[in-house]
Amino acid sequence: MLKANTDIIRLNGAEKHFGAVRALNGVDFHVVSGECVGLVGHNGAGKSTLMHMVAGTLRPDGGQIVVRGNAEIDYSVARALKLGIRCVFQELSLCPNLSIAENTRINHPALTGLGWRRKAANLIAAKLEEIFPHHGISADDIAGDLSIGRRQMVEVARAFTVTRDPLDLVILDEPTSSLDAHTAGQLLAFVRRFVAAGGSCILISHVLGEVLQNADRIVVMRDGKVVATDAAKAFDRDRLVATMGGAEAREKIAAEIAAARPADSPIRVRARPARQEDGRELVARAGEIIGLAGLAGHGQTDLLLAIFAAATRRKTGIEVAAPVALVAGDRQSDGIFPQWSIAENIGIRSLARLRNGLLISPQREAELAEFWKQKIGIRTPDMTNNIFSLSGGNQQKALFARALGSDAEIVLMDDPMRGVDIGTKLEVYDLVREEAAKGRTFLWYTTETEELDNCDHVHVFKNGRIVANLTRDELTEEKIIQSSFGDAA
Amino acid sequence: MTFVKSLAAKPWIWSFLGALLVWLATISFTGGYGGGGMVTAALSLAVFTVIVGVGQMFVITLGPGNVDLSLPANIGLASAVAMKVMDGSDSMIVVGLLAALACGAAIGAVNYLLIWALRIPPIIATLSASFIIQSIDISYGRGLQIKPPPGFADFANWQILGIPVLAILTVLFTIGAAIALQRMIYGRSVLAIGQNIRAAWLAGVNVGRTRFLTYTLSGVLGGIDGALLAGYFRGANVDIGNEYLLASIAVVVIGGTSVAGGKANVPGVWGAALFLVLLLTMLNTFGVSAGVRLLLTGLIIVGVITVAGGEKASR
Numbered sequence: 134m135l136k137a138n139t140d141i142i143r144l145n146g147a148e149k150h151f152g153a154v155r156a157l158n159g160v161d162f163h164v165v166s167g168e169c170v171g172l173v174g175h176n177g178a179g180k181s182t183l184m185h186m187v188a189g190t191l192r193p194d195g196g197q198i199v200v201r202g203n204a205e206i207d208y209s210v211a212r213a214l215k216l217g218i219r220c221v222f223q224e225l226s227l228c229p230n231l232s233i234a235e236n237t238r239i240n241h242p243a244l245t246g247l248g249w250r251r252k253a254a255n256l257i258a259a260k261l262e263e264i265f266p267h268h269g270i271s272a273d274d275i276a277g278d279l280s281i282g283r284r285q286m287v288e289v290a291r292a293f294t295v296t297r298d299p300l301d302l303v304i305l306d307e308p309t310s311s312l313d314a315h316t317a318g319q320l321l322a323f324v325r326r327f328v329a330a331g332g333s334c335i336l337i338s339h340v341l342g343e344v345l346q347n348a349d350r351i352v353v354m355r356d357g358k359v360v361a362t363d364a365a366k367a368f369d370r371d372r373l374v375a376t377m378g379g380a381e382a383r384e385k386i387a388a389e390i391a392a393a394r395p396a397d398s399p400i401r402v403r404a405r406p407a408r409q410e411d412g413r414e415l416v417a418r419a420g421e422i423i424g425l426a427g428l429a430g431h432g433q434t435d436l437l438l439a440i441f442a443a444a445t446r447r448k449t450g451i452e453v454a455a456p457v458a459l460v461a462g463d464r465q466s467d468g469i470f471p472q473w474s475i476a477e478n479i480g481i482r483s484l485a486r487l488r489n490g491l492l493i494s495p496q497r498e499a500e501l502a503e504f505w506k507q508k509i510g511i512r513t514p515d516m517t518n519n520i521f522s523l524s525g526g527n528q529q530k531a532l533f534a535r536a537l538g539s540d541a542e543i544v545l546m547d548d549p550m551r552g553v554d555i556g557t558k559l560e561v562y563d564l565v566r567e568e569a570a571k572g573r574t575f576l577w578y579t580t581e582t583e584e585l586d587n588c589d590h591v592h593v594f595k596n597g598r599i600v601a602n603l604t605r606d607e608l609t610e611e612k613i614i615q616s617s618f619g620d621a622a
Numbered sequence: 623m624t625f626v627k628s629l630a631a632k633p634w635i636w637s638f639l640g641a642l643l644v645w646l647a648t649i650s651f652t653g654g655y656g657g658g659g660m661v662t663a664a665l666s667l668a669v670f671t672v673i674v675g676v677g678q679m680f681v682i683t684l685g686p687g688n689v690d691l692s693l694p695a696n697i698g699l700a701s702a703v704a705m706k707v708m709d710g711s712d713s714m715i716v717v718g719l720l721a722a723l724a725c726g727a728a729i730g731a732v733n734y735l736l737i738w739a740l741r742i743p744p745i746i747a748t749l750s751a752s753f754i755i756q757s758i759d760i761s762y763g764r765g766l767q768i769k770p771p772p773g774f775a776d777f778a779n780w781q782i783l784g785i786p787v788l789a790i791l792t793v794l795f796t797i798g799a800a801i802a803l804q805r806m807i808y809g810r811s812v813l814a815i816g817q818n819i820r821a822a823w824l825a826g827v828n829v830g831r832t833r834f835l836t837y838t839l840s841g842v843l844g845g846i847d848g849a850l851l852a853g854y855f856r857g858a859n860v861d862i863g864n865e866y867l868l869a870s871i872a873v874v875v876i877g878g879t880s881v882a883g884g885k886a887n888v889p890g891v892w893g894a895a896l897f898l899v900l901l902l903t904m905l906n907t908f909g910v911s912a913g914v915r916l917l918l919t920g921l922i923i924v925g926v927i928t929v930a931g932g933e934k935a936s937r
Contacts, residue, residue, distance in 0.1 A: 441824065459824050467824055470817045472884050481814055481825045484807045492805040535825065 141166050141201065141302050141333050142187055142218065148195035149182050156182040158357040159196070164302055169324060169334040171348030171365060173341065174377055175582055175614075179357040180337055184304050187335070188220035189213035217301035221292045221308055229277030233257055233287055236276055243297035260290040264323040265316055285311040289320060293327070302333040309343060321347050339428065339617075341373055353377055374611045401543050401574040404443075405450040406436050408597035414450075415592055415599065417574045419542070422565065424588030425578040427617040429548075432597035433578040434462075437545045440576065444543075455574070458482055458541030460532050462548035462578075468532045469520055476502035476516040478531050482539040505534035510560055526557035533561060537568060544568075546577045550584060562587050582613060593617050633878025637893030640876075644900040648907050658784060660903055665789040666779075666854070668895035672792055673847045674866050675873035675891040676799050677840035681744075682874050684833060685816040685883030688744050690840045692733055693847075693870050695752035695759065697863025700725045700848030702763035705770055705858040712773035719849055726845020729755060730838035737837070738830065744837075759860050770853045778853030788850065793892075800888035812836060816883030868923070869898060876926045 143163040149156045157179050164170050174180050185191035186198070189210040198205045200216050213219070227236045234254035238244050244252045254272035261268050265286050276284060289308050293300065305324070309317035324334055324347060338344050344351060344365075351368055353361040353376045361376045368376075398419035405414040415436070417423045425433040437459065442448060444457040461467035470478055480487055480498045487497045502516040509530045513523060520528060529549060536544050546565075550558050566587060569575055577588060585591050591608055593601040593616040601616035645664075649657040674693050681690045700722040708718035729751065736747035770778075780787040803809035811832040814822040823829050847866070852858035875881055876897065877890025901922065905915045 458826065461821070461824060466818070466820060468821050470814055470821060470825075470884070472813070472817050477810075481810065481822075481827070484810055488807070492801065493807065493810065495805075539826070 139166065139201065140164065140199070143199040144183075144186065144193070144196060145199065146196035147183065147186055147193045147198075149186070149191065150194055155357050157186075157193070160354075160357070160359050162187075162352065162359065164333050164335060166301060166333050167328060167331045168349045169328045169336055169347060171344035171351040172335055172337045172354065173339075173344055173351065173373060174354035178354040178377075180354050181306065182357075183354070184220060184222075184306055184335065184337065187213075187218065187302075188222075188304055189218070190220075214298050217299035218304075219292050219300065219302070220304040220306070221289055222306050227276040227284055227288060230275065232273050232275055233270065233279075234272040236287070237272075237291055237294060240291060241294065241296040256294050256296070257287070257290060260294045261286065264290050264293065265319050268316075281311045282313065282316065286316060286320075293323075300332065302335070303327075304335045304337075306337045307339065308336070309338060309340065317343070341370055345370065345373070371611070374614050377614065398572070399454070401454050402440060402576065403452040404436060404440050406432055406594075406597055406599060407439065407450070408432065409599060413599045413602060415576075417543070417576055419574055420569055420572050421590060422569050422575040422577060422588045424585040424591035425576065425594060426582070426585055426591050426613050427594035427600075429580050431594040431617070433594050434547050435597065436594075437547050437576060437578055440543075441545055453543065455542035456540050457543045457545060458536035458539045459545040459547060460536045460549045462546075462551050464525070464528055464532065467547070469528060471519075471521060473520060474517045475506075475511065475513060475520050475523065475531050478520045479505060479516075479534045479538060482535045482541075486540065501538055502534075505531075505538050509534050509537075509564060530557060530561070533564070537564070542572070543574045543576070546575060546579075548578050548580055550579065550581065558584075585613065632889075634887050634890030634893050637877050637890050637897050639893075641893055641897040641900050644897060644904050648900070648904040651904075651907060660900070662781065662784045662786065664896055664899045664903065666786045667899045668892070669786065669788045669792045670847055670851055670854070671866065671869045671873055671895040671898065672796060672891055673843050673850070674840075674870040675877070675895060676796060676888065677843035678870040679874045679877070679879050679886050679888070679891055680799075680803075680812055680836045681840045682871070682879060682881065683812050683816045683883055683886040684836055685819060686881075688816075688833075688883065689748065689871065690730075690733065690837065690844075691745060691748040691867065692729060692752040692755060693840070693844045694863035694865075694867045695755035696726055696729045696841060696844035697848035697851060697866055698858075698860045699729070699755050699759040699762070700845035701852035701858035701862050702759055702768060702848075702860075704849035705768035705852050706763070708771050708774060710769055710771050712771045715771060715774045715777075718774075719846070722845045722849035723842055724845070726841040726843065726848070727838055728841070729844065730841020731834070733841065734834045734837035738834070756860065763858065763860060768852075768858045770856060770858075774853045775856050778850055788854075796888050796892060803886055803888060808832065808835060813884055813886065816880075816885070818884075869895075872898060872923045876923065 140163050145161055147157055147160045147162070160179070160183060162183060172180050182191065186193055189208050189212060192208070198208045205212065228239070234250050234257060237257040238249060238253040241253065241256070258272045261270055268286060270279065270283055270287065276287070279287070285308070289305070292303050308320060312320065321343060324336065328334055336344060336348055345368060348365045351363060351365050351373070352359055353373065355377060400416060400418050402417040403414060415423065425436065427433065439448060440451055440453060441457055441459050443451040444453045470481065476498055479502050483501060484493060487493050487501065489497065499516070505511065506513070506516055511523070511527050511530050511534065513527065520531060523531065532549065550561070565575055577584070579585060585608065589605050591603045591613065592599045593603065593613055595617055601612065603612055645657070645660065648660060649655070674697070678690055678693065681688050703725045704718040704722035707721040708714045733748050733751050736742050736751060737744050778788060803812070811822070811827045814825065814827050815829055815832055819829060848863060851862050855862065873891050873894035876894035878887040879885065879890065898919070901919065902915065905918060
């Protein structure tokens with residue numbers, strides 16, 4: 134049961150904007166001493182932004198941070214550490230060229246004088262032994278030589294070592310993502326002991342079972358807001374998933390898609406991920422929009438690239454029956470040609486069709502660019518301006534124009550809506566559905582669950598494999614979450 | 623005024639301006655004597671730098687790390703092949719030219735093969751290839767100077783109204799190269815690859831074929847250059863191409879082509895080649911010693927690259 138203890142930290146009405154994106158929209162959040170708070174929500178719900186604020190790495194644009202009853206005006210990482218608040222972030226932060234002991238020293242300036250290396254080694258070795266008995270890691274190991282799982286163990290253990298600064302609250306952001314079941318269990322048991330001894334923890338995990346079993350209180354976030362806070366015992370898995378989701382606005386799009394769906398069109402793509410062991414494969418027909426879902430980096434992009442490569446060169450396990458174009462998600466490294474105008478950036482995929490004899494016709498190139506400027510609403514006075522004169526969203530539209538303006542019957546989308554404003558998104562969704570109705574096939578990898586509403590069919594990926602294959606009628610947010618976050622699945 | 627402004631915005635204008643300044647400095651030193659002859663000589667010599675410079679320009683435009691260092695060896699071998707095949711007979715001129723061209727094409731193709739199949743960085747691949755080519759050249763030509771047929775030597779030195787015919791043909795060729803660069807799929811592909819090779823692949827550009835064609839083109843131009851040089855200087859030898867290693871790269875850079883790739887400039891190659899040749903003439907006229915001449919040439923190239931690089935960083 135929650136003890137009526139004092140707050141360690143309290144955020145009142147915290148706000149954060151990144152450009153036009155409201156990452157946090159007035160969040161109230163607090164942690165009292167001796168409790169473990171579970172924090173859940175989708176990618177982009179605002180969990181990480183909120184935790185960055187607690188740890189002091191991000192400053193709120195609005196609202197107040199109160200630590201133990203004192204309002205903090207100049208809150209920073211250094212201040213947070215002084216106050217006993219630490220964070221283990223999702224991105225591993227050990228210096229790969231240093232030993233474990235040296236990495237530990239970075240967090241403990243108090244370890245000075247001759248023999249600091251020994252002191253640091255003893256400190257981290259004792260903590261590793263306490264959390265992960267029989268861990269098999271030596272303090273002299275170089276961080277870069279360790280497996281990712283062991284690096285994560287060191288990272289976690291390091292956060293719990295104490296020298297000069299106090300230790301009251303530890304933020305664990307996906308601490309078990311690289312751990313196997315056994316070490317994850319050891320860690321969570323340690324967290325329980327730490328909390329029982331009066332410490333506090335914030336536990337972020339996509340494995341809902343971990344949160345349900347180990348947290349005292351669960352906070353659910355969605356779209357930059359806290360949508361539910363309750364004792365962990367008051368939640369079960371289904372209620373949690375339902376609260377994270379948001380199943381209202383999808384019905385009308387669903388109906389639209391169902392109506393537009395062609396009956397039995399020819400198969401355009403048939404592909405099996407390289408690591409697929411069962412017989413599951415991805416099949417896309419003309420006019421279909423196929424979603425690739427699941428957590429980021431679980432093999433969706435790899436499959437798209439394999440399909441792209443298979444269009445020009447034979448590949449086992451993948452059949453592609455029509456020309457392919459790809460819309461990049463990472464614009465700077467995969468899409469944009471920085472020296473070129475908007476028109477040239479659009480035309481590059483269609484050069485063969487823009488020719489008049491042997492030469493590219495500037496007039497046809499301009500016509501193509503002008504057509505898509507109107508159609509997709511690229512906001513620029515002149516398509517011969519450099520591509521970087523456009524805002525990020527409009528650059529992305531130009532990349533869509535490149536793909537849709539080409540002869541490609543299959544369009545691969547590699548999470549192209551990352552960091553794009555909502556207005557642009559809605560315009561592009563309409564366009565994609567319109568083009569699909571004309572017979573084009575779309576394979577759409579997205580990390581934003583709402584985008585899957587535009588799809589006829591969704592394949593959920595986990596560890597490079599398709600783990601679920603949901604048709605339009607079966608497609609519910611809960612199913613996607615259960616398959617991709619699935620501890621049971 | 624807008625005309626001047628738009629002219630000033632062209633990166634190639636500076637190389638022509640430099641050439642003009644050097645020429646004016648020289649004829650003011652000689653009191654106006656020999657100005658016309660100097661231009662004729664400059665055109666005759668610049669031709670050879672322009673031909674390989676264009677090849678090098680396409681290669682460099684492929685992006686960071688791409689460069690053809692085998693050009694001098696290529697020129698040397700092709701000059702020997704052309705002269706041996708022509709064998710002093712006017713009836714074999716065309717066959718000899720084709721042989722030089724084939725020799726250059728083969729060298730270019732081998733260069734790309736090394737880069738592609740063995741994944742060797744172009745700078746190493748073309749440099750090591752050039753050692754092999756040079757060895758072949760030495761054993762093939764036996765270090766002897768082989769004379770061109772009289773008809774070919776006359777052609778290489780032919781002038782109409784003080785303008786070398788080779789220069790006129792080379793101007794036509796560079797116009798073709800400029801059109802290929804801006805208006806043909808090949809040129810667009812080179813520019814796209816130079817800006818971002820991964821994005822080019824994902825935009826459907828045939829990256830492998832374009833790079834192969836580019837290295838082969840550079841080889842072909844080196845081969846033709848070798849044959850023409852042998853005709854102009856009335857004889858082939860192993861060292862005939864030596865000065866074109868630095869010169870081919872210098873004209874590309876001075877001419878306004880980006881060393882980082884993706885941005886090329888054909889007229890600039892002409893301006894830079896004229897500038898370099900006139901600069902040498904000027905230093906000779908001033909009676910500067912060979913050592914100082916090389917020193918100044920090196921400093922000027924470093925200076926131009928610094929200025930060009932500085933502009934880019936401030937953007």
